[in-house]
Amino acid sequence: xxxxxxxxxxxxxxxxxxxxxxxxxxxxxxxxxxxxxxxxxxxxxxxxxxxxxxxxxxxxxxxxxxxxxxxxxxxxxxxxxxxxxxxxxxxxxxxxxxxxxxxxxxxxxxxxxxxxxxxxxxxxxxxxxxxxxxxxxxxxxxxxxxxxxxxxxxxxxxxxx
Amino acid sequence: xxxxxxxxxxxxxxxxxxxxxxxxxxxxxxxxxxxxxxxxxxxxxxxxxxxxxxxxxxxxxxxxxxxxxxxxxxxxxxxxxxxxxxxxxxxxxxxxxxxxxxxxxxxxxxxxxxxxxxxxxxxxxxxxxxxxxxxxxxxxxxxxxxxxxxxxxxxxxxxxxxxxxxxxxxxxxxxxxxxxxxxxxxxxxxxxxxxxxxxxxxxxxxxxxxxxxxxxxxxxxxxxxxxxxxxxxxxxxxxxxxxxxxxxxxxxxxxxxxxxxxxxxxxxxxxxxxxxxxxxxxxxxxxxxxxxxxxxxxxxxxxxxxxxxxxxxxxxxxxxxxxxxxxxxxxxxxxxxxxxxxxxxxxxxxxxxxxxxxxxxxxxxxxxxxxxxxxxxxxxxxxxxxxxxxxxxxxxxxxxxxxxxxxxxxxxxxxxxxxxxxxxxxxxxxxxxxxxxxxxxxxxx
Numbered sequence: 001x002x003x004x005x006x007x008x009x010x011x012x013x014x015x016x017x018x019x020x021x022x023x024x025x026x027x028x029x030x031x032x033x034x035x036x037x038x039x040x041x042x043x044x045x046x047x048x049x050x051x052x053x054x055x056x057x058x059x060x061x062x063x064x065x066x067x068x069x070x071x072x073x074x075x076x077x078x079x080x081x082x083x084x085x086x087x088x089x090x091x092x093x094x095x096x097x098x099x100x101x102x103x104x105x106x107x108x109x110x111x112x113x114x115x116x117x118x119x120x121x122x123x124x125x126x127x128x129x130x131x132x133x134x135x136x137x138x139x140x141x142x143x144x145x146x147x148x149x150x151x152x153x154x155x156x157x158x159x160x161x
Numbered sequence: 162x163x164x165x166x167x168x169x170x171x172x173x174x175x176x177x178x179x180x181x182x183x184x185x186x187x188x189x190x191x192x193x194x195x196x197x198x199x200x201x202x203x204x205x206x207x208x209x210x211x212x213x214x215x216x217x218x219x220x221x222x223x224x225x226x227x228x229x230x231x232x233x234x235x236x237x238x239x240x241x242x243x244x245x246x247x248x249x250x251x252x253x254x255x256x257x258x259x260x261x262x263x264x265x266x267x268x269x270x271x272x273x274x275x276x277x278x279x280x281x282x283x284x285x286x287x288x289x290x291x292x293x294x295x296x297x298x299x300x301x302x303x304x305x306x307x308x309x310x311x312x313x314x315x316x317x318x319x320x321x322x323x324x325x326x327x328x329x330x331x332x333x334x335x336x337x338x339x340x341x342x343x344x345x346x347x348x349x350x351x352x353x354x355x356x357x358x359x360x361x362x363x364x365x366x367x368x369x370x371x372x373x374x375x376x377x378x379x380x381x382x383x384x385x386x387x388x389x390x391x392x393x394x395x396x397x398x399x400x401x402x403x404x405x406x407x408x409x410x411x412x413x414x415x416x417x418x419x420x421x422x423x424x425x426x427x428x429x430x431x432x433x434x435x436x437x438x439x440x441x442x443x444x445x446x447x448x449x450x451x452x453x454x455x456x457x458x459x460x461x462x463x464x465x466x467x468x469x470x471x472x473x474x475x476x477x478x479x480x481x482x483x484x485x486x487x488x489x490x491x492x493x494x495x496x497x498x499x500x501x502x503x504x505x506x507x508x509x510x511x512x513x514x515x516x517x518x519x520x521x522x523x524x525x526x527x528x529x530x531x532x533x534x535x536x537x538x539x540x541x542x543x544x545x546x547x548x549x550x551x552x553x554x555x556x557x558x559x560x561x562x563x564x565x566x567x568x569x570x571x572x573x574x575x576x577x578x579x580x581x582x583x584x585x586x587x588x589x590x591x592x593x594x595x596x597x598x599x600x601x602x603x604x605x606x
Contacts, residue, residue, distance in 0.1 A: 011276045011277070011278070011279065011328045011331060011332075011387050011390075012275045012276050012277075012324075012328075012383065012386070012387065013386070014275075015268070015270070015275055039564055039569070039570075040564070042560070043557065043560055043561055043564055046556060046557040046560065047557055049553070049557075050553045050554035050557045052553075053553050054553055055551045055552055055553045056551075056553075056556060057551060057575060058575060059556055059573050059575060060466055060468075060572075060573065061466075061570065061571075061572055061573055062468055062470075063468070063470055103382075103383075103386065104374075104382060104383065106374065106461055106463070107273065107318060107319060109459030109460070109461060110455060110456040110457065110458065110459040110460060110461060111456075111461070112461045112462060112463075112465075113452045113453075113455030113456040113460060113461060113462050114452070114453075114456035116448075116452045116462075116465065117449055117452035117453045117455070117456050120445055120448045120449040120452060121449050121453075123445070126448075126467045127467065128466075128467065129465040129466075129467065130465075130574050130575060130576050131463070131574075131576065132371060132374060132576035132577060132578055132579065133367075133370040133371050133373070133374035133382055133578075134370065134382075135576075137576060
């Protein structure tokens with residue numbers, strides 16, 4: 001249904017990586033060596049975190065436990081509430097999220113794998129990876145995050161800068 | 162007005178779609194029609210059937226993407242010509258246009274081209290003459306350098322006809338885009354799983370993009386993105402009902418809701434690489450090689466997880482044969498002190514390939530085996546929403562709901578807009594239903 005004209009316009013965002021950003025200020029909480037049944041005890045651990053009114057990101061189920069990311073300011077509270085359960089809890093502060101923006105990232109064949117491959121190749125300890133429709137999110141320590149962001153910019157945005 | 166495959170599948174459907182176009186014209190609009198290929202998977206002129214005609218010539222010789230694009234574009238060309246003729250027989254002048262004739266220029270990536278510009282001159286002339294243009298969805302033309310005759314036909318990839326509709330709408334300055342399909346709009350869950358899943362009256366671009374990303378068959382994010390960029394209202398409607406449909410809007414125009422819906426992606430496998438007995442440094446080198454191979458061969462991994470004990474990811478089942486070819490029996494030499502040769506093995510028992518490689522490596526000394534645990538028949542069930550998902554206790558609610566109903570969660574993943582759980586495929590429908598109930602989505606609007 002039409003009423004006018006727009007011609008010779010750019011329509012779509014460029015293919016591939018269009019930006020990189022780093023969000024600092026997180027802590028990774030690890031809960032380990034949960035006793036059997038692990039699935040039920042994971043829920044008990046999450047209940048403690050929920051009761052402490054802490055929101056969490058990047059939940060990952062590990063062999064006998066779980067890990068997740070919280071704002072650094074809440075790391076101590078998270079640790080204290082989880083320790084009440086007798087679980088083995090450790091907290092790694094100074095965590096960052098590296099965000100790599102790329103529209104329809106799953107339709108760019110191999111791009112997600114390439115991004116992770118670059119991270120590992122740079123010696124970055126990858127603690128978590130997730131993706132959504134227009135970005136990949138990778139959790140690592142602050143220093144590695146900055147190094148990785150620079151590597152991604154060199155690799156993907158060098159020509160545009 | 163874009164009509165999908167089921168809306169143009171047969172005479173009755175096409176006549177219904179044509180009546181909607183004519184009705185719009187009679188109300189004073191000047192409609193531009195975009196059509197998909199006729200029918201769905203398995204139908205004679207559907208994209209996969211046409212592609213099969215090329216691939217079936219010799220299964221061992223893959224066609225070039227250029228010829229694949231030429232072949233599959235025929236589906237939309239047939240459909241557009243038939244639709245234009247249908248309008249003509251109903252008393253309304255109409256002209257069919259290939260993507261290139263409609264002025265759509267793309268980059269040169271066959272099978273997944275992006276639109277770089279549109280010159281809608283011929284469409285505008287057609288409308289000025291009182292005729293209804295019917296444009297082939299999903300295709301455009303790539304002109305590699307000025308002055309060469311013609312151009313290369315390219316296709317736009319998944320959801321390409323939706324993208325065509327939005328882009329044409331932007332180019333001609335349309336008042337709205339209507340995407341017609343065979344459901345009443347964007348629903349809170351797959352109606353095959355949740356028959357009473359309500360149709361959402363409004364969704365934001367981000368919601369619809371994330372739902373599509375996580376497996377729901379709704380309007381393609383590329384189409385929504387173009388409509389948002391140019392400020393054109395976008396509607397998803399049902400060709401076969403009078404329901405009002407779903408309007409896709411900007412986030413700032415809609416306060417949003419706690420949970421948008423439950424999406425699911427099926428037919429996945431999960432590969433877990435066991436590095437528990439491998440020195441840490443070597444473990445990194447193995448990970449780098451594995452991801453490097455995935456990237457080189459264009460395989461995307463989802464639900465990635467990394468820990469000291471190993472790493473894992475999900476792959477679409479259709480990509481598993483390629484991954485199996487790549488990884489089972491793969492020998493990875495890593496610089497440095499022994500162990501420096503690693504042999505990858507899928508499953509507990511070595512395949513013939515892995516066994517043969519192990520025998521051949523004997524002369525170099527024992528190779529360390531990296532076992533890959535294969536979990537077949539998985540799917541991802543995702544709760545989609547915004548901000549609310551990060552509230553304390555939401556993750557717990559999701560996991561508790563599944564746990565209480567004996568659905569095992571193999572892995573989780575989350576982002577700003579979604580919480581996803583990898584579950585056995587056999588439990589997918591139940592998981593979708595349970596989460597739909599738990600989050601009160603039957604009441605969603």
